[in-house]
Amino acid sequence: MSAMPSNDLEGLPVRRRDFLALATRAVLWLTGGAAAVGLGRYLTYQLPAEPATRFTLEAPEAYPPGTRVLVADAGAAIYRDQSGYFARSLTCGHLGCRVHPSDDGGFACPCHGSQFSRDGARVNGPTARDLNGVALSLDDQGHLVIDMASKVDPTWRLMMDATAGGRSQDAAADKG
Amino acid sequence: MTPSPRPMLLASLGLAAGVLLVGLRDRTPPYAAFGSTEPVILVPSLSGKPEYCLTCHAGIEEISPAHPTEVFGCVSCHGGQPLALDAETAHAGLRGGRNPSDFAVVDANCGGNDCHSGPADEGLDHIHRSRVSLQATYAGAIAQVRYAFGAQSDLRALFGVSAISDPELGSPTALPSLDSLLPIADSEPEQVRTLAARCLTCHLGAPPIDRPGYQRQTGCAACHSVSNWQGTYAGGDPTIARDEPGHAAAHRLTTAIPYTQCDACHNRGNYSLVDMAFHERTDLSPDGTAPRLEAFYQPIAQFTACEVDLDCVDCHASGEVMGDGDLHSRMDEVRAVECRTCHGTPSEGPATRTLADPDDPALRQASLNPSSSLQRGDTVVITSRGDTLWNVRRLTDGTFELTAKLSGRAYPIPQVAGSPCEQDPEDQSASACHECHAVERP
Numbered sequence: 038m039s040a041m042p043s044n045d046l047e048g049l050p051v052r053r054r055d056f057l058a059l060a061t062r063a064v065l066w067l068t069g070g071a072a073a074v075g076l077g078r079y080l081t082y083q084l085p086a087e088p089a090t091r092f093t094l095e096a097p098e099a100y101p102p103g104t105r106v107l108v109a110d111a112g113a114a115i116y117r118d119q120s121g122y123f124a125r126s127l128t129c130g131h132l133g134c135r136v137h138p139s140d141d142g143g144f145a146c147p148c149h150g151s152q153f154s155r156d157g158a159r160v161n162g163p164t165a166r167d168l169n170g171v172a173l174s175l176d177d178q179g180h181l182v183i184d185m186a187s188k189v190d191p192t193w194r195l196m197m198d199a200t201a202g203g204r205s206q207d208a209a210a211d212k213g
Numbered sequence: 214m215t216p217s218p219r220p221m222l223l224a225s226l227g228l229a230a231g232v233l234l235v236g237l238r239d240r241t242p243p244y245a246a247f248g249s250t251e252p253v254i255l256v257p258s259l260s261g262k263p264e265y266c267l268t269c270h271a272g273i274e275e276i277s278p279a280h281p282t283e284v285f286g287c288v289s290c291h292g293g294q295p296l297a298l299d300a301e302t303a304h305a306g307l308r309g310g311r312n313p314s315d316f317a318v319v320d321a322n323c324g325g326n327d328c329h330s331g332p333a334d335e336g337l338d339h340i341h342r343s344r345v346s347l348q349a350t351y352a353g354a355i356a357q358v359r360y361a362f363g364a365q366s367d368l369r370a371l372f373g374v375s376a377i378s379d380p381e382l383g384s385p386t387a388l389p390s391l392d393s394l395l396p397i398a399d400s401e402p403e404q405v406r407t408l409a410a411r412c413l414t415c416h417l418g419a420p421p422i423d424r425p426g427y428q429r430q431t432g433c434a435a436c437h438s439v440s441n442w443q444g445t446y447a448g449g450d451p452t453i454a455r456d457e458p459g460h461a462a463a464h465r466l467t468t469a470i471p472y473t474q475c476d477a478c479h480n481r482g483n484y485s486l487v488d489m490a491f492h493e494r495t496d497l498s499p500d501g502t503a504p505r506l507e508a509f510y511q512p513i514a515q516f517t518a519c520e521v522d523l524d525c526v527d528c529h530a531s532g533e534v535m536g537d538g539d540l541h542s543r544m545d546e547v548r549a550v551e552c553r554t555c556h557g558t559p560s561e562g563p564a565t566r567t568l569a570d571p572d573d574p575a576l577r578q579a580s581l582n583p584s585s586s587l588q589r590g591d592t593v594v595i596t597s598r599g600d601t602l603w604n605v606r607r608l609t610d611g612t613f614e615l616t617a618k619l620s621g622r623a624y625p626i627p628q629v630a631g632s633p634c635e636q637d638p639e640d641q642s643a644s645a646c647h648e649c650h651a652v653e654r655p
Contacts, residue, residue: 057218064225071232075239085254133258133284148279150580152571161571161589163335 090186096179097122097197105155107138111183113171114144116156121194122173124183125157130166144168157191167191243299244268247451252298257286264288264295266303272449277466279581290322300452311460314433316344316418323433333383333538336574343417343433345379346536346547351416352391353543354484355408361486362402370542374416379540386546387539407489415478423458426501429477430461436534437466439474442501468526468581469618472509475525480511506652515647524619528555531578532600549596551641555605555613557628558638565607567592575601584621 051059092111100106100117107114112127112135127136127144134148143160144153152160157168172187173195181195240250253268266287267273275282280290288295292308309315313322324330324340331337347353350373359365359372371392378390397409414422417435421427428444429435441447444458453460482493496512497503506521519528526534528550537547557563568575571589579587587593587603594605594613604616605626613626629636637645 054218057222061218061222061225064222064229068225068229068232071229071236075232075236128258134281145580148281148284150577161576163572163577 091182091184093176094181094183097175097181100181108183111185113183113185114157114168115173115181115183118194121196122181123189123191123194124171124173125167126169126171126185126188128169129164130169131162131164136168247271255282255286257282257289258284259289260286262288262295265298266293266295268298269300269303269452270450272451274448274450274464276464278583280466289325292322309432312430312432312434312438314437315431316349317432319344319432329433336577338538339433339535341379342531342535342538345377345538345540346417346534347541347544348534348536349417350374350377350391350540351413352388352540354412354415355394355405356542358408358486358489359401359405362404364402364405368542370540373540374413374418377540379538381538383539384537384541384546386541388542389540391540404486404489411490412484421477425458425499426481426497427477428458429474434461434466435478436470436474437468439463439465439467439471440477442473468578469584470524470526471619472505472524476508480509483511515643515651517646517650518652519624521652522624523615523617527604527615527618528602530596530600530602532596532598537598547598549598549600550602551597552646553629553636553638553641554596554602555594555615555626557630559629559634559636560638562628562630563594563605563607563613564597565592566595566601575603579603582618584616584618586616 092108092113094108094115097117100115100122102117102119105114105116107127114125114127116123116125128134129136129146129148129151131146131149131151134146136144136146136151136153139145139152142155144155144157146152146164149163151162151164153168154160157170159165159167170189170191170193172184172189172193174182174184175195176182242250244252247269248271249268252265253271255264255267256262257264264286267282270287276285276290286295287293290313292306292313294303294305297303297305308322309318313319319340320330327337329337329339330341333341343349350370352370352373355372355374356365356368356370360368365371370388372394373391374394376391376393379387380389382389394409395413397406401409413419418431420431421429425443428440428442430438430440438461440460441462444460445455446453446457446460446462447455448463448465450464480494481497482491484491494511497508501508509516509521530550533547533549541547553563555563568587568589568591573589575593576587576589579585582604585604587606592607594602594607596602604618605613606616607613613628615624615626616622617624634649
């Protein structure tokens with residue numbers, strides 16, 4: 038007795054033609070979705086953020102007279118003397134290397150040996166310049182803010198209003 | 214008519230495969246082979262312009278503390294296309310290939326902004342000094358051979374490996390110019406023509422003999438970038454083959470140059486005037502593992518303990534090795550270090566000077582060596598030509614001490630004065646000192 042060949046598709050709920058059409062649509066949707074994701078990534082590409090130039094520091098009371106505090110993130114040193122608060126960039130003016138504190142209490146450049154005093158004045162080259170002065174200000178919460186993009190004269194000081202208990206509402210700059 | 218579904222499906226699958234391929238290519242870029250799946254951006258502070266070089270060259274050594282990567286980046290010294298992410302495009306326009314200090318390109322790469330082409334009185338004329346030095350002109354050897362075979366009447370140099378002039382004559386023996394030996398004239402004696410054909414591999418502009426033991430770079434890097442015996446790279450850059458000769462051992466410049474680097478040219482054998490050929494040393498092990506004492510000096514040579522313990526650069530400072538900024542005929546015109554430079558004479562100690570000026574170039578040179586603690590106010594030894602040996606200091610008790618530039622080890626320096634030494638101050642030849650102080654070769 039010979040058996041008749043059976044049609045495997047018989048009895049299935051979907052015809053072959055419909056299945057292929059469905060698969061085509063599915064592939065196209067998936068492809069379109071993937072392309073859309075790629076396009077979206079392209080259109081929403083975020084440029085690398087510019088390096089920050091403003092840094093919020095502690096409140097002024099954290100810097101008693103005579104202190105020198107290094108702020109690594111900003112690449113600066115914060116000072117307070119009898120006249121007020123001031124800051125120096127830790128970038129050597131010769132080629133732009135970061136200076137480090139030296140054993141004598143000043144700063145030394147690891148690249149070519151320039152040396153600076155404690156407050157950033159040039160001691161020896163090859164740099165021809167002192168460490169740059171940079172501006173300080175107070176934010177709304179009363180914290181010191183250093184702006185590395187704002188250079189100031191070395192004699193510049195942020196002075197506090199003595200009548201406000203050492204806390205200034207109006208930070209003043211002395212050019213003298 | 215309804216289209217057949219099978220071709221539509223195949224077409225959509227093809228489209229999907231294309232999108233997938235693009236996506237995969239995006240995830241596995243060519244530089245992924247070197248470990249990065251995203252471009253690595255560097256914005257050196259000197260240029261302020263982004264560079265992607267470290268995407269492939271991840272792990273490469275910082276060239277030196279005086280040239281920090283975050284300050285110099287790569288392009289200021291090497292050139293090339295900083296925004297490219299494939300090797301062929303990125304390396305288009307490289308100045309000097311892997312060696313930006315080759316003399317053909319060194320002005321653009323190392324001399325910018327007077328970095329190494331500055332004023333002589335500030336000690337910043339490194340390129341000029343090197344280029345006119347005997348190590349670069351080879352004028353001494355050429356003059357010797359031409360004189361020996363009758364092509365010139367005295368030993369005053371007339372030729373270098375290339376034409377060069379230096380109108381500023383700073384010393385009595387300075388030459389205003391040298392003509393180029395090449396192309397060699399037919400009128401030259403046969404031996405001089407042989408010299409030109411065989412022997413011009415030992416100057417700073419020439420590639421070295423391509424064999425183990427002779428490996429070095431050209432230009433500044435010939436001395437300041439140290440090679441190993443095989444000339445293979447052993448650093449951290451994944452793009453550089455580890456078994457390919459012709460590389461420095463690491464992407465580094467140093468002023469603490471080991472004797473092995475000097476040996477690559479100065480201690481591998483001798484040129485013979487008899488057959489005008491280079492005769493290689495036969496007493497060295499072929500793999501470069503000879504003990505220091507044996508590698509340092511040829512069997513016929515005599516030497517003292519300090520000559521073996523120290524490295525060449527501990528005594529032969531840049532004024533000798535890189536020259537004094539003038540063209541010269543012979544090495545003895547610039548040689549300045551003698552035994553008495555450090556050991557003094559029976560009647561007096563070494564000549565010294567005190568570093569009073571905080572901008573003294575000697576202090577800057579010393580600051581480049583981490584083993585140095587030289588400070589303003591220190592007193593250091595000077596040579597007969599006035600060159601400063603910043604690593605040889607007079608201590609507060611009046612004794613002298615040498616700090617080895619590589620090891621940082623301090624060596625007390627015995628003085629002739631007050632010792633049984635019968636030195637003739639006017640005879641500073643090596644043989645005179647070796648007569649009593651030579652170390653026996655084992």
